[in-house]
Amino acid sequence: MRAETQNNVDAIQKSLNLLAQRMDYETARYRLEEFDARVEDPTLWDDPDAAQKLMRDRQVLVDTLTMHDTIKQELADNIELIEMGEMEGDADIITEAEEALKSLREKAAQKELEALLDGEADANDTFLEVNAGAGGTESCDWANMLSRMYVRWAEKKGYKVELQSMQSGDEAGIKSVTYKIMGHNAYGWLKSESGVHRLVRISPFDSAAKRHTSFTSVKVYPVVDDNIEIEVNPSDIRLDTYRSSGAGGQHVNTTDSAVRITHFPTGIVVTSSEKSQHQNRDIAMKALKSRLYQMELDKRSALVNEAHENAGDAGWGNQIRSYVLQPYQMVKDLRTGFETSDTKGVLDGDLDGLMGATLALDMSGKGRDAANAD
Known part of the structure; x- marks a missing residue:
């Protein structure tokens, strides 16, 4: 793997680590299960304001988890493509995967910045x-x-x-x-x-x-x-x-x-x-x-x-x-x-x-x- 490509891989992994840390990835799945259980509660909409807040909070968690997992999967897929291209001597596959990693690095860096937006009112209009x-x-x-x-x-x-x-x-x-x-x-x-x-x-x-x-x-x-x-x-x-x-x-x-x-x-x-x-x-x-x-x-x-x-x-x-x-x-x-x-x-x-x-x-x-x- 070329040095520039390795740098992109390292940068993406660093962004993923920060995202996981900010969302407390280890417990995020459990929190989502708790949200899902509360959504199934038939009395949820007895308090519409509380219900809407719960649904918003759940959606933010879903979006964050999905975004993290999508970037992680795209990183793994493109590394695999590069390794396959190197084994088969296919320069086109390698070039395509390297370009994809460049774009993924920019996307991951942007999401890393957005992860800093966790202040009390940051999500507001x-x-x-x-x-x-x-x-x-x-x-x-x-x-x-x-x-x-x-x-x-x-x-x-x-x-x-x-x-x-x-x-x-x-x-x-x-x-x-x-x-x-x-x-x-x-x-x-x-x-x-x-x-x-x-x-x-x-x-x-x-x-x-x-x-x-x-x-x-x-x-x-x-x-x-x-x-x-x-x-x-x-x-x-x-x-x-x-x-x-x-x-x-x-x-x-x-x-x-x-x-x-x-x-x-x-x-x-x-x-x-x-x-x-x-x-x-x-x-x-x-x-x-x-x-x-x-x-x-x-x-x-x-x-x-x-x-x-x-x-x-x-x-x-x-x-x-x-x-x-x-x-x-x-x-x-x-x-x-x-x-x-x-x-x-x-x-x-x-x-x-x-x-x-x-x-x-x-x-x-x-x-x-x-x-x-x-």
Whole structure:
């Protein structure tokens, strides 16, 4: 077996070992038997919420076991094909199996990263909020570019994206936008995107073609499901209704249907402007509870507080990532050091490399040095 092929085999086996460890493979089959026994209980659906949670948990376990066993079987099959090809002197069989192992290595590495998404709310849907920072029209255009980047990423993942609210820029772009992104592990993938994103480029709005630096902040917080209790005292909030317009001044609401909720103890402000007033009120309250829950999650994790803090102004000193389009092409994450020259791909939603590098940090709180000590 060639050295490159052996390296692929070793990498796949390493990913399999990590997957088995994360899911506690030795007891996973027993846990599945327990789930199956509970599913057969005729009283299961007496509590629909509990039943739905059990079915979701069971399906996650089934999918994880199936994925692990499928990769393991494909690894064994392709090793066998290579050995058979070597015995028979069939170069075509060897080449086909080696190419299959290359693809399987990428698949296994991706599943290894997903195995890190085992936090309390990682599996949840998520709210993603983009706000233009310092820089006027430039930052509004940058906010629009970032929001498009995340929508493209979500679509590639097969997630559903629902616009919650949007405020257009005075001349171009957007001042702010909030999306609800729905799909398994949506929050887990996106949570590391919270922070300030810096753009350097030749401004299309500058007749002198000078280079400009713009800042936009991104906030990500999990959608709170029915199993998480977040109490909001009615006396702690103010609810305002107002008239809003969509992008480019279109779809103007003729009534004061948009809703803004201000939470006095924390200063959190959430809005919703894309539905009826009743729906907007419900959406904004859910968004507020999600923001409060995110604050609670941050309190429990010093690493999250340090690495994903985004309370500051969208400007110098708070950025987590730089996107340089001029005088060279480079996207660099300042937390992990991960960089790529494929700026077009990143802005078109190819974010898994950047997100994966952040996920690969030691989630136990030991930091980058410990994570890279392997």
